Amino acid sequence: MKTLEMTGKATARIIEADAPTPEHGEVLIQTARSAICGSEMKTYRGAGLAGGNGGHEAVGNVIELGDGVTGLALSQRVGVSAVFGCGQCAECARGRYTWCKSATSRSRMHAEQFVIHARCCSPLPDDLPWEPATLLTGDGLGVPWHTAKKIDRADIETIVVMGLGPIGLGNVLLQAHLGRRVIGVDIVDYRVDFARQLGADVSIKADDTLIDRLMDLTDGDGADVVIDCAGQRASVANSFLAVRRGGTVVFNGESNEELLAPSRDFNRREIWAVGCWYYFMSEVPEMIQLWRDGLNVTRMITHRFPLAEAPAAFELFDRGSTGKVLLRP
Numbered sequence: 001m002k003t004l005e006m007t008g009k010a011t012a013r014i015i016e017a018d019a020p021t022p023e024h025g026e027v028l029i030q031t032a033r034s035a036i037c038g039s040e041m042k043t044y045r046g047a048g049l050a051g052g053n054g055g056h057e058a059v060g061n062v063i064e065l066g067d068g069v070t071g072l073a074l075s076q077r078v079g080v081s082a083v084f085g086c087g088q089c090a091e092c093a094r095g096r097y098t099w100c101k102s103a104t105s106r107s108r109m110h111a112e113q114f115v116i117h118a119r120c121c122s123p124l125p126d127d128l129p130w131e132p133a134t135l136l137t138g139d140g141l142g143v144p145w146h147t148a149k150k151i152d153r154a155d156i157e158t159i160v161v162m163g164l165g166p167i168g169l170g171n172v173l174l175q176a177h178l179g180r181r182v183i184g185v186d187i188v189d190y191r192v193d194f195a196r197q198l199g200a201d202v203s204i205k206a207d208d209t210l211i212d213r214l215m216d217l218t219d220g221d222g223a224d225v226v227i228d229c230a231g232q233r234a235s236v237a238n239s240f241l242a243v244r245r246g247g248t249v250v251f252n253g254e255s256n257e258e259l260l261a262p263s264r265d266f267n268r269r270e271i272w273a274v275g276c277w278y279y280f281m282s283e284v285p286e287m288i289q290l291w292r293d294g295l296n297v298t299r300m301i302t303h304r305f306p307l308a309e310a311p312a313a314f315e316l317f318d319r320g321s322t323g324k325v326l327l328r329p
């Protein structure tokens with residue numbers, strides 16, 4: 001089969017590889033679509049991944065069942081969760097794989113075939129096309145939906161989304177769909193414009209006047225919620241400056257730097273801060289219902305490439321001038 005190999009330092013190539021074999025409890029999937037995620041870029045720009053890639057958002061057909069697999073049939077259409085738990089603890093029983101103490105993850109899905117644990121597969125309704133399914137069963141919409149459930153209070157009206165990569169754009173689309181007034185912020189013109197198309201009331205390019213402009217847009221008080229989707233020193237600092245007294249900052253962006261000071265950032269203005277990672281397997285039916293209720297997730301997709309052109313797709317994505325990018329074997 002053909003697979004994408006991330007060869008490191010922002011290069012990639014298509015190689016021939018043996019199809020993986022499903023072990024006990026696993027299935028082999030024939031990939032229908034895979035999506036590029038911003039979280040893959042660290043691997044792509046850095047050391048790469050010998051023989052494979054960071055792809056972890058995909059849909060396809062089950063074509064081989066490993067020993068002990070029940071509840072899935074050959075040729076069944078499924079979306080997959082890349083994160084999976086032990087399958088035995090209380091969190092796994094509730095579909096919260098990310099909270100399992102032995103949670104781990106799978107990648108290498110930018111390939112004609114990939115292997116995944118059967119309990120990571122969500123069967124797809126017949127009337128759900130591949131493209132929306134790729135977003136609805138993976139972290140493309142999963143992170144925005146998981147985030148939305150943490151900020152579902154009726155008194156939240158204005159939300160600033162700091163950073164308009166695919167996760168930020170997903171938050172814009174979903175929060176606008178849910179009736180919030182959304183203000184998007186990024187440093188790339190393309191993304192600022194695209195956020196408006198996805199429902200942002202206002203979308204602005206970050207510069208030295210950002211906080212002044214956000215205060216003007218929120219009657220001088222700040223936003224009820226700021227979702228940081230960039231994980232940068234500046235975006236984290238700006239998130240706390242842009243939130244109102246008693247408001248909430250949600251972290252979607254990844255950062256391992258020590259950036260926060262409790263007195264300055266939390267105590268004096270009584271700010272709430274919420275961490276948010278990936279989504280729960282149990283939330284997939286809720287996301288499919290959002291699509292049934294009219295959430296047009298396909299609007300997040302701006303580019304489609306055959307798998308053979310995946311290296312060019314990654315180059316384009318890396319420049320920041322795309323929404324969600326889909327690959328098709």
Ligand SMILES: [Zn+2]
Pocket residue numbers: 037038039056057139140
């Ligand atoms: Zn992802």
Ligand SMILES: [Zn+2]
Pocket residue numbers: 085086087088089090091092100101102
């Ligand atoms: Zn578990």
